[in-house]
Amino acid sequence: MADREITPSACRHCGIPEREHAQRWKSPTGWHRWEPPTNRQILARMNMRRALRLESK
Numbered sequence: 001m002a003d004r005e006i007t008p009s010a011c012r013h014c015g016i017p018e019r020e021h022a023q024r025w026k027s028p029t030g031w032h033r034w035e036p037p038t039n040r041q042i043l044a045r046m047n048m049r050r051a052l053r054l055e056s057k
Contacts, residue, residue, distance in 0.1 A: 006052070008045040012037040015045075 007017045011034045014026040021034040037045070 006045050006049040008042045008049070009037060010045070011035055012041055 007015070010017045011021055011024075011032075013029045013032055013035060014021075014024055016024060016034070018034045023031055023033055025031055
């Protein structure tokens with residue numbers, strides 16, 4: 001996720017947005033389809049995105 005925009009609703013396992021996902025490999029999960037993130041993951045991603053935006057100002 002470091003080289004792309006942080007998307008709060010991205011896959012819970014790999015952080016790739018649903019429209020770009022298809023089927024992916026992520027250790028230790030292995031091959032998986034997109035799964036919705038947990039509420040805790042969404043909040044953490046929103047906070048990371050906000051912190052990065054504040055740093056860039």
